[in-house]
Amino acid sequence: MAREIPIARITEAVARLCREANLQLPPDVLEALSQAQRQEESPLGRQTLGRILENAALAAQEGIPLCQDCGTALIFLEMGQDSHIAGGDLHEAIQEGVRRGYRDGYLRPSIVRQPFTARRNTGDNTPAVVHTEVVPGEGLKLSVMTKGGGAENKGRLAMLSPGAGAQGIAGFVAQAVAEAGSDPCPPVILGLGIGGTAEKAMLLSKKALLRRVGEPHPDPEVAELERLVLSRVNDLGIGPAGFGGRITALAVHAETFPCHIASLPLAVSFQCHSARHREASL
Amino acid sequence: MSALRLRSPFSAAAVASLRAGQEVLIDGVLYTARDAAHRRFVAALDAGQPLPFDIRGQTLYYVGPSPAPPGRASGAAGPTTSGRMDIYTPRLLELGLRAMIGKGGRSKELREAMVKHKAVYLAAIGGAGALLALAIKRAEVVAYPELGPEAVRRLEVEGFPALVINDTHGADWYEEGRGRWRRGGG
Incomplete structure (x- = not known):
């Protein structure tokens, strides 16, 4: 039955x-923002992260989205x-x-x-x-x-040549983040879908955004790629709200799927710092 | 650098004295407009009709607020991406628009038009919708109510925080900030 x-x-x-x-950011997102505030070297970046955290507290307390x-x-x-x-x-x-x-x-x-x-x-x-x-x-x-639309508008898909490898992936993502600048409301969380087909990669990149922020992928090779991409992105200098700083992304989450011998699909989904999601099991 | 208290609409002298990277706290009046309202502004001008309010010297805020809960002046009210307004904005600068508030970079053409017309562009923190809502003391729809969140509103604000991105001298804080904190080849 x-x-x-x-x-x-x-x-x-x-x-x-x-x-x-x-109304309420998930606890892992709040923790990642607090950690970013401790790590950020730019005074304006720290102040901006402070305001983002204050916004989260006000939303929950006052019932304003x-x-x-x-x-x-x-x-x-x-x-x-x-x-x-x-x-x-x-x-x-x-x-x-x-x-x-x-x-x-x-x-x-x-x-x-x-x-x-x-x-x-x-x-x-x-x-x-x-x-x-x-x-x-x-x-x-x-x-x-x-x-939100601002972050969603920056999504990208690249059908890379298999020879591109980890460096090719990191280069494409860094370029996408550099071009996005302050539009997607940094510090962002980046979801990467690697492998599968074009549409499979896009969906993986979105699902990657549901993961606990900053928790590395269990596969050490994927986790290493996540670290490489995060470091490249945080060298860009865009910073919180694009005002300049070290923390342009809070985390990079990658998910992979086997793919065709001719292909290396790479999808990038941007999540803004207001990384809103909620789960329930019925 | 401490925040400068400014009253909107801004005087020409106040706007000329602003520099990219300056933090400001704004008191006074802002008009809201985003994509749909801008399309209507330009359609009205093309048809030889006036804009629904006198835009000379005014400040536009690119926002579509969430509905105001009972007892509140405004729902969440953070900035939307300004770049989408770039194609409409030169017409408004020609009519005397003096300041814009949004988030994200502007096109090269628009930055040049801002220098020419002595206008400034400021950024509010994207995603700080609740915090910015609390700086809004009054909100009234003044045009296009059928556009819902995209209707034109007249806002009265107190201590609304923003950062000067493009000043009347051609500087761009997004470029300067990024240049200051970039590492390696980027």
């Missing part, structure tokens, strides 16, 4: 996660193959959760229909972008990432 998960629980959970994500850009609602769904969603349409339940979360939470709706023509705001931040994965077990895990 499959375990039943009533549809209303999913709507409620999504609504709550959207609100909470926009961390950022006016309450983001695209990105939902990662890990659905146990032995679970059964009962009582309605799963994807409609998720959209309803986003609708309620944004309306009841005074969160800014930032989604427009007709991306290249009229660009009319849908008014309730729907539709969310949903990625679904079927996994063993009978649970349902929801991760909600509310992703």
